[in-house]
Amino acid sequence: MDMPLNPCTTSILHDNTDSKRLLRVVDRLSNIPDEVLIRIMSLLPTKDVAATCVLSKKLMRVLCLITTLDIDDSPISHCVHFPNKIHKFPSFVTFVNNVLQAHRSQYLTRFSLGVGSDMLRRYIYRCTKHCLPDVKPVLICSWISLPLTCCGLKELDLCIHVREPDDGHPLPPEIFTCQTLEVLKLDVNLPVDRVSTTFHLPLLKLLHLRVSHIYGDGSFVSSLVSSCPLLEDLMVEALLDHVQSIIISSPSLRIFLLKIYTVECDNTDFLCLDTPNLEYLHYNSNLAVQQSITNMDRLIQASINICDLIRSAHSYQDCRQQILGIMRCLTNVDNLKLLGSCLKPFNVDGLKDQLPMFRNLKYLELGNRGYNCWERVLEAFLICSPVLETLVFPELLIERAAEQRVHLEQQFCKRGLAIVPPCCKFHLRRIVIKNFYGNEREIGLIQFLLKHALVLEELLISQFEGLYPHFPIVDKVELQRTLQNLPRASLTCSIQVL
Known part of the structure; x- marks a missing residue:
């Protein structure tokens, strides 16, 4: 037989002192220790935390001390073809500004920001860029910079797709020099390869990079990977200009997913994979003109999707030898x-x-x-x-x-x-x-x-x-x-x- 649960709201205590019946209201939620409340609230989306904290002043203090911020504009549709705005939800920009200004804790372990992410997932095949939110990149970069000043940031998850991404403001360079970061997920249409800094992410273990366009010769990805000595999980999905080389060298890498789309169906000149401890490989791109792949004795799973063969004077025999060269590195899968x-x-x-x-x-x-x-x-x-x-x-x-x-x-x-x-x-x-x-x-x-x-x-x-x-x-x-x-x-x- 199931035991009935007492409601977690308020209780009334009766006191008959001096023949007077006194009523005292006890808020059970407010009686929870601050440390426990902070831990509980840190597990929730920030908009839910803000809605809960209006119940009491004590809870409002907790909002300033939570150790994770998970902010996104998913309740709001920016698309005129699919108007599903929740009118009671406050202005997103005002909400983010208020939350970041109110946050007082020196410690922040996780920061997640989604701008236009819901529109991208649901309506990308039916809408144009005008369906994306018209939020200025300079404002978004200021939002990202604040958490990077806190201590102990371990996870940074940015899914940002705005209407006008290229206004001369790249992502904050502090993203690529954060000493405590262990997880970095960038799904953005902001320019990422114009950051003028020396990459150094000594504790990073997971890097997921999904960007709309990377200009240049592909050295951005190679330099970023080489700055992560503990990297285990790498995903790169991007549209590149003509790529001279893609060099991925990492002795710690265990999972690698590479999806490269090139302008005008071009081919990578040179692909080099030096990942001796790799266990999972997913390669989706055109066939490289030349390649160097080290022995992958630890590889368990491999998915090779050659979108197109070499568009040049190379014969099918040359293409066959290139693909056979890849297969010879997959013999243990x-x-x-x-x-x-x-x-x-x-x-x-x-x-x-x-x-x-x-x-x-x-x-x-x-x-x-x-x-x-x-x-x-x-x-x-x-x-x-x-x-x-x-x-x-x-x-x-x-x-x-x-x-x-x-x-x-x-x-x-x-x-x-x-x-x-x-x-x-x-x-x-x-x-x-x-x-x-x-x-x-x-x-x-x-x-x-x-x-x-x-x-x-x-x-x-x-x-x-x-x-x-x-x-x-x-x-x-x-x-x-x-x-x-x-x-x-x-x-x-x-x-x-x-």
């Missing part, structure tokens, strides 16, 4: 995703002799953007992944191809493999096919997989309507019936069409 144009130059004879052996690989995703047929690639990866358990086709399984190539693929599927790969004999238990249309070529590939996957337990197929109109969508029930009637080597395999 147990989770691998090869997406985008990774497989585009791999349609060659003898590929299985060129691929490295992935002896620990249990999960593999093979993309098909710009790739036409599977008769060489599929066999090579099955042979070179001896303990593979899950095989996923995340993109369109079949694209248009020349009639001769289609014929070769169909012959390959009918003929099958002379020797069943070890993964198909003992380990491959799950196959997932996304964006499936049910045409003859796809059915042929499924027949090939079902024929060779001796211990397969599950085949999952999902359709994507309307992605490619030249591929008609088949009825789900009819497709399920067709697939269920296909012969399969594993009697325990279930087939599901989602």
Whole structure:
């Protein structure tokens, strides 16, 4: 039986002294020690703390002493197309000014500021920059500078997207020289590469950098990373001008996510990764002209998404050798995703002799953007992944191809493999096919997989309507019936069409 909870409001005490009944109101919230109240209030968004503190003068004093400030304009819509302003919420600029002026504590462990962040997440695909708040960067920089003067700042999280970001006021340089900072997240459209200071972040362990544009040769990112000797988690997502080089050298780095978008679909001249203790790698960019990647023996997961190959006189053979060079550094991974144009130059004879052996690989995703047929690639990866358990086709399984190539693929599927790969004999238990249309070529590939996957337990197929109109969508029930009637080597395999 649940015990009833007493309301945490006020209580009335009765006193019959001198035959008079005295009423004394006790505020339980105000009776909580200041240290406990400060800790509790520091866990809440600052606007909720401000709303709570109007209940008593004691709580108002607590507002001045909290050790975290979490401020954002999410209750306010700046977009004329989606007016959802909360009229009782005070002016955001006035609110921030009052909070920062009232804060009296010398210690501040975390500061988070969101300006235009809610608009960016919800309406970026339907609104222009005029939907973003018209807050001057010079004012925002003054807000950021105040917490940097406090002691003990460990986490700084800025998500700032304003209407006119480039007014000659870069971010405060103190951000990049804070001696106590351990977590730095910058998701801004303010200029970050114009800060004139020597970077030095001796305790920083996490750096997430998502910026709209970085000018120059890419040295900003390299210099910033090299100033963080304890860095473990790094994310860089940015639009760059023509990049001469991206050099990431960090012996402490364990997680690295790199998304580089270049102007006019250009390519990085030189990519250098010197991260011997890396465990997770996500690379999303065009293929670099040249690269130097050290051995990554500790790598567990890798996702390589080549957006485009080299736009120059380089041949597909050169591109293939570049991508193979990346793959040779990933031989110890147990989770691998090869997406985008990774497989585009791999349609060659003898590929299985060129691929490295992935002896620990249990999960593999093979993309098909710009790739036409599977008769060489599929066999090579099955042979070179001896303990593979899950095989996923995340993109369109079949694209248009020349009639001769289609014929070769169909012959390959009918003929099958002379020797069943070890993964198909003992380990491959799950196959997932996304964006499936049910045409003859796809059915042929499924027949090939079902024929060779001796211990397969599950085949999952999902359709994507309307992605490619030249591929008609088949009825789900009819497709399920067709697939269920296909012969399969594993009697325990279930087939599901989602």
